[in-house]
Structure formats: C-alpha cells, structure tokens
Amino acid sequence: MPSEPLSPALAAIAAGQTPGVAARLDVRIAAPDIRPHLGGNLLPGVWSFTASAPGPHLVIVAVMHGNEIGGAVVLDRWLRAGFRPSRGRLTLVFGNLDAYARFDPNDPTASRFVDEDLNRVWDVETLEGGRRSSELRRARLLRPVFESADVLLDLHSMLWPSDPLILVGRSPRAAALGLALGQPGLVVADDGHLGGRRLIDFAAFTAPESRRSAILLEAGSHWEAGTVATMERTAARLLRHCGMVCPGDTVLVPEGPKPGPGRLVEVTRTVTARTAGFAFIRPFRGGHVVPERNTLLALDGEEEVRTPHDDCVLVMPSLRTSPGHTAVRLARFVGAKP
Structure with a gap:
C-alpha cells in the first residue's frame, strides 16, 4: 500500500476509474465483402x-x-x-x-x-x-x-x-x-x-x-x-x-524512402491484472518510454506497478483490463540507447 495518502486522481484510479480513458470504437473503414x-x-x-x-x-x-x-x-x-x-x-x-x-x-x-x-x-x-x-x-x-x-x-x-x-x-x-x-x-x-x-x-x-x-x-x-x-x-x-516483386509492379504501394534500421526491445516483465480495479495513473500510449526506474505506472488494487529499469518501453498497454489478462508489457532496449 502507498505510504502517503492518495491524491484525488490516484484515489479514483484505485477505485477502478481512469479519467478520460475510453476505447475508440468508431469504425472508419468498411469491412470488405470477401x-x-x-x-x-x-x-x-x-x-x-x-x-x-x-x-x-x-x-x-x-x-x-x-x-x-x-x-x-x-x-x-x-x-x-x-x-x-x-x-x-x-x-x-x-x-x-x-x-x-x-x-x-x-x-x-x-x-x-x-x-x-x-x-x-x-x-x-x-x-x-x-x-x-x-x-x-x-x-x-x-x-x-x-x-x-x-x-x-x-x-x-x-x-x-x-x-x-x-x-x-x-x-x-x-x-x-x-x-x-x-x-x-x-x-x-x-x-x-x-x-x-x-x-x-x-x-x-x-x-x-x-x-x-x-x-x-x-x-x-x-x-x-x-x-x-x-x-x-x-x-x-x-x-x-523477399525479392518477390517485379520492377514494374503497379499494384503494390510505392516503396517510398528507405526506413532507418529498426530498434529491438525485449520484454522484461509482463504485467497481468490481478484485480478488477487495475488502472494506470494516466492513459499511456503504446511505445511510450519512461526514463526513470521505479516510476509509478498503475495500481492493481493495493499493489503498485512501477518501472523495473530506466528507459522502460510500454508495449501495448490495455487501459481497461480484467483479472488474468495482460495489462502491459515492460521492455528495455537491446543495444545502445535510442
């Protein structure tokens, strides 16, 4: 349990309420007739x-x-x-x-x-x-x-x-x-x-x-x-x-500028919700990098979820989850820092 009284925002989170968090359910593309x-x-x-x-x-x-x-x-x-x-x-x-x-x-x-x-x-x-x-x-x-x-x-x-x-x-x-x-x-x-x-x-x-x-x-x-x-x-x-495209192909989207090299991260901890009250302290976006170790991310009932290391990458946080389901994966960069 946190050692200090919770702020109003954290108190709301502890009660399973994450202000401003809502899944986006607008369907902006049409399902094709297959x-x-x-x-x-x-x-x-x-x-x-x-x-x-x-x-x-x-x-x-x-x-x-x-x-x-x-x-x-x-x-x-x-x-x-x-x-x-x-x-x-x-x-x-x-x-x-x-x-x-x-x-x-x-x-x-x-x-x-x-x-x-x-x-x-x-x-x-x-x-x-x-x-x-x-x-x-x-x-x-x-x-x-x-x-x-x-x-x-x-x-x-x-x-x-x-x-x-x-x-x-x-x-x-x-x-x-x-x-x-x-x-x-x-x-x-x-x-x-x-x-x-x-x-x-x-x-x-x-x-x-x-x-x-x-x-x-x-x-x-x-x-x-x-x-x-x-x-x-x-x-x-x-x-x-894979070398499977003819030079004159017009069906696929144009190749465009060559992207830079990818960055590899490895998951160091998979956070699974234990309670129905699991909630992040704010609506994190997937790919967000938290600079400092031990930063508070979420509350799972009375348990705090904190970053286990510096430069912690949040992989696909699920801003509303249920017990037994993955809430977020925490990852570190492999190799030099970005």
Missing part, C-alpha cells in the same frame, strides 16, 4: 500463387481476429487487382472466417472470435488434442499451409492507442527479419501470453533447427485508414525484401 474470395484456390479463404522462378514461400495472414478487418482490406485489394509474385510462392490467408462473418460495425469488439482466440492455439498438444471449437477446426485446416511457409506475416491491429510495432516472440530469426524491414521501427521480443501460443510462437517457426520466420505486425488502432496503410506498406516491403 465472399468472392471464400472458395480459395487452395483451401476455403486461402489463395496461393506460384511464380515460374524459384523463391521463398511467403504467407500473409489477415483477420486472425474477426474484428481486425484492416488486413482483409489489404488482401481483398490485392486479390481484386490480380497481384502475382515474380518469384517463389505467395499465399494469402483470411484467418477466422466465421468470426469475420459476424463483424458488426455497431458492436465492433464482439467478433474477435467465436469460441476461443484463434491466436492462442498454436501448440502441437492443443492442435492434436481432443478439444473442439470453431477456431480449432480452422487452425487444424490451416496448419499444413503455415508449416510450408518460409516466411509468415500475421496482420493485426490494436484497440488502445499505440505506435505500430512488430512482435517476434523469442526467435532470433524473426527479430533479424523485423529489424531488416525497419518498418515499423519498433521490434519487440516477448514471451507471448499465458493463455496460449500465438502463431508466431508455433514450433514450425521457433524450433532451433528451423530456418522459417514468422512476425506479427500490430499496425495501429482498429478500424482506421492509417492502420490499413501501415499494413499494406509493411506487407509490400516484406514482398520486396
């Missing part, structure tokens, strides 16, 4: 195109969560425009079709999944076990596609305000790929979630003997045009990085 794409040419909702010239197999995944519709906008545009790789194989995957079909702009957070989170089932025991759900049926169907990928990009967006970032788990190969892209500039090495393994944590991509890499893009706020633009720029840059 019915023309549902048949696929490989699996339902999965399109794969192989060039005559050899090259890597790149898989790009959208709507792993049914309400994160920005990736569907990108894949829909590319498919309608007839984009094809110049070498290798490109596979475009609409992930959680059942959840996406339920998306309602009047209740945009309700269609994240049907039965369980499709991005928490990617371990062999779960995939091969006896549990049944809409998401596990889809995961089991998609598993061979993902296991055949050399490189995978999983497109996501965020509910709370944050700078874009790339999540790479603990794979050195994925971290190197994220840093090489340089767009977005923040690359986060983390341990994932207690609730289950993400696709980027799947053994096909993380086994030491594997040469495969998977990265997860958190492109910005849900339902914003800028988030869609970030997804498309990053996906196009990855295609170019």
Whole structure:
C-alpha cells in the first residue's frame, strides 16, 4: 500500500476509474465483402500463387481476429487487382472466417472470435488434442499451409492507442527479419501470453533447427485508414525484401524512402491484472518510454506497478483490463540507447 495518502486522481484510479480513458470504437473503414474470395484456390479463404522462378514461400495472414478487418482490406485489394509474385510462392490467408462473418460495425469488439482466440492455439498438444471449437477446426485446416511457409506475416491491429510495432516472440530469426524491414521501427521480443501460443510462437517457426520466420505486425488502432496503410506498406516491403516483386509492379504501394534500421526491445516483465480495479495513473500510449526506474505506472488494487529499469518501453498497454489478462508489457532496449 502507498505510504502517503492518495491524491484525488490516484484515489479514483484505485477505485477502478481512469479519467478520460475510453476505447475508440468508431469504425472508419468498411469491412470488405470477401465472399468472392471464400472458395480459395487452395483451401476455403486461402489463395496461393506460384511464380515460374524459384523463391521463398511467403504467407500473409489477415483477420486472425474477426474484428481486425484492416488486413482483409489489404488482401481483398490485392486479390481484386490480380497481384502475382515474380518469384517463389505467395499465399494469402483470411484467418477466422466465421468470426469475420459476424463483424458488426455497431458492436465492433464482439467478433474477435467465436469460441476461443484463434491466436492462442498454436501448440502441437492443443492442435492434436481432443478439444473442439470453431477456431480449432480452422487452425487444424490451416496448419499444413503455415508449416510450408518460409516466411509468415500475421496482420493485426490494436484497440488502445499505440505506435505500430512488430512482435517476434523469442526467435532470433524473426527479430533479424523485423529489424531488416525497419518498418515499423519498433521490434519487440516477448514471451507471448499465458493463455496460449500465438502463431508466431508455433514450433514450425521457433524450433532451433528451423530456418522459417514468422512476425506479427500490430499496425495501429482498429478500424482506421492509417492502420490499413501501415499494413499494406509493411506487407509490400516484406514482398520486396523477399525479392518477390517485379520492377514494374503497379499494384503494390510505392516503396517510398528507405526506413532507418529498426530498434529491438525485449520484454522484461509482463504485467497481468490481478484485480478488477487495475488502472494506470494516466492513459499511456503504446511505445511510450519512461526514463526513470521505479516510476509509478498503475495500481492493481493495493499493489503498485512501477518501472523495473530506466528507459522502460510500454508495449501495448490495455487501459481497461480484467483479472488474468495482460495489462502491459515492460521492455528495455537491446543495444545502445535510442
């Protein structure tokens, strides 16, 4: 418990009230009609195109969560425009079709999944076990596609305000790929979630003997045009990085100025809410750097949450969370200070 009486602002926070904090639920983009794409040419909702010239197999995944519709906008545009790789194989995957079909702009957070989170089932025991759900049926169907990928990009967006970032788990190969892209500039090495393994944590991509890499893009706020633009720029840059784009291509967004090198941070602590009263002292934005160690960030009931080190990067703070869920990840820069 704090040693001094709480200020009125902190008292409100301790009571579970964070003034001025509200999730942004305005849907500023339209969910595309993907019915023309549902048949696929490989699996339902999965399109794969192989060039005559050899090259890597790149898989790009959208709507792993049914309400994160920005990736569907990108894949829909590319498919309608007839984009094809110049070498290798490109596979475009609409992930959680059942959840996406339920998306309602009047209740945009309700269609994240049907039965369980499709991005928490990617371990062999779960995939091969006896549990049944809409998401596990889809995961089991998609598993061979993902296991055949050399490189995978999983497109996501965020509910709370944050700078874009790339999540790479603990794979050195994925971290190197994220840093090489340089767009977005923040690359986060983390341990994932207690609730289950993400696709980027799947053994096909993380086994030491594997040469495969998977990265997860958190492109910005849900339902914003800028988030869609970030997804498309990053996906196009990855295609170019893999050497899969013809010089005269007119479908992808222009390459633009070459971004600077990315910065790698590693998560040192994952803060999980223990009480229903968890609240930050102010509405932090993801990517914010707190200069000093031991700075107060939040109250979880009577427990204080403070920065464990100097130059502490706040990774995707969830400004309203419930017990047992991740509230924020705290990270430090790897290498020289920015």
